[in-house]
Amino acid sequence: YGGPVETWADFATVRASVAPLIGKDMLSSMAAQSTAEMRINHRYIAGVTSAMRIVWEGSEYEIVGEPANVHGLSREIEVLARKIGGGA
Secondary structure (H helix, E strand, C coil): CCCHHHHHHHHCCCEEEEEECCCHHHHHCCCCCCCCCHHHHHHCCCCCCCCCCCEEECEEEEEEEEEEHHHCCCCCCEEEEECCCCCC
8 A cells, every 4th residue: 555556558560470489599599688588579679678568369478588679770679578367
């Protein structure tokens, strides 16, 4: 009662490619982001950080590690993420 309440606001709505990490993709991501479950790629948007969340098909995903600027071209961002709550 009377304490701060954490809320989330929309940052952007974008089309994205979403794929589960399987096999060698999961193994290669395990070194830095051992809990990542999904790879999400979308158009480049400055300001996307690991402190943000992604909502996809009604489920929330936590960004694991820092989003990557694919090939350094500022055209595409790759994010590794894991589902928050509710299991897989």
